[in-house]
Amino acid sequence: MTFVPTAEKLMPELTTREEIVLLARALWREGYNDHLAGHITALQPDGTLLCNPWLVRWDELRPDQIIRIDLDGNLLEGDWPVPLGIPLHLALHAARTDVTWAVHNHPLYGTVWADLGEIPPIHDQSSALGGGGDLVLVNEYEGPVNDLATARGAVDALRGGHLALLAGHGVFVLGTSARALFQRAVALEQRCQRAWHIRALGASPAPVLPAGFLNHMRNSDGNGFIGFWEAAVRAELRADPTLLDGR
Template sequence: MAFRPSAERLVPELTPAEEIVLLARALWREGYRDHLAGHITRNMGDGTLLCNPWLLTWQEFGPGDVLRIDLDGVVLEGHWPVPLGIPLHLALHRARPDVQFVVHNHPEFGTIWGDLAEVPPAYDQSSSLGGGELVLVDEYAGAVNSAQAATAAVAAMGDADLALLGGHGVLVIGSTARALFLRAVALEQRAKNAWMVRAAGGPEKSALPDWWVDRQRRSDGNGFHGFWEAAVRAELRDDPELEQQILSLRG
C-alpha cells in the first residue's frame, strides 16, 4: 500500500531508520548539504544509536543504509563505515543521555555566523520557531573526528539545544524528528535572514518583542504539527524509489 496522507494521519508512522533518512533528505533541501559532511543520530535508549553512513550524501541513502552503532562508535548493524565526525555525537550522547536526536552539518548561513563568532538575532517569526537555547561555541579545537575536540565542543555547549560552532558549522538537538527538523530549518532561516537584514543596512536589534522571543525559546519544537509532515510527504512524492525501498524493507 502506498503512503498517502489522510485526514487522521498526515504521514505514515515511520520506523526510526526511516526517520533518519527522511530527516537527512528533507534537511538537504533546506541547506544542510555540505557534500559528504554531516551526521544525524537517534538515541535508541539501549546504549545504541542509529546514524547515517559515511560515503553517501544525505540525499541518496535509504533506510537499508542506516547504521546502528554503540557509544564507542562500533558498527553493530549495517554495511557502511561511520561518519568521520561521529565522535561529536558520541560525546554528546554520553554527556546528555536524555537527548534523542542530534544533527550536525555545515549549512551556508549558519556556518557564516559561526565564522563571525556571533549569534544572529531572530528578525522574523519564522526564524524564531522551534524553541531552545542557541549558543556560540567559539573555541575551535580541531575537527570533531578527534574525541578531544568533540568533548571540548560538547562541554562548551553545556545544556543548550542549538549551537553555532565557530569555524565549523551547527549542532541541533531535538526530542523528536519533528522538533529537530523545525529547529534546524528555523536556525538556517534565522541565519540567512539576519545576514540579509545586515547586508541591507538594517538594525542590529530585532523588532520582535521580548515576550514573543521568550515564548518561542521555551518551546520544545513539537507543537507545530504539519511542518515536518509536509516535508516527509514531499520526499516520498518526489522520490517514488524511496517509497518502494521502505515498503520492501517492511515486507
C-alpha cells in the same frame, strides 16, 4: 465535524530508520547539503545509536543504509562505514540524557555566522520557531571535533543548550524527535539567512518581536508544531515514491 491534525492523519507511521532518511533528505533541500558532510543520530532504548553512514549523501540516503553503532563508535549493524566526525555525537549522547536526536552539518548561512564567530539576531517569527533555548557559539575547542577530547569540550561548551554554531565549522542541533530537529534546523538556517541579508543591506532594524513571544518560543521543545515536519515527509515521498518500498 472538527478536524484534529494528528501526525497519524498527516503522514504514514515511520520507523526510526525511515525518519532519519526523511530528515536527511528534507534538510538537504533546506540547505544542509555540504556534499558528504553531516551526521544524524537517534539514541535507541538499548543505548545504541542509529545514524547515517559515511560515503552516502543525504539526498540519496535510503533506510537500508542506516547503520547502528555503540557509544564508542563501533559498528554493530550495517555494511557502510561509520562517519568520520561521529565523536561529536558520541560525546553528546554520553553526556546529555535530555537529548535523543542530533544533527550536525554545514548549511551555508549557519556556517557563515559560525565563521564570523557571531550569533545572528532573530528578526522574524519563522526564525524563532522550534525553541531550543538560546543559540550558543562554541569556540572553546582546539582541533577537529572528530577527536573525542575536543568533541567533549565542544559538548561542555553547549552549557545544556540545544542549538549551537561551531566556530569555523557549522551547526549542531539537538532535540527529542525528528520533528523537533527539522523544525529547529530549518528555523536556525532561516534566522542566519535573514540576518545576513539584513546585514548586507546595511540595515540595523530595532527588534519588533515581543519579548514574551521570543521567551515562549525559546522554551519550546520543538514538538508542538504539528504539520511542518509532516508536510516535509509527504514532499519527500512524492519526490521518491519508492523510498519506503523495503518495508
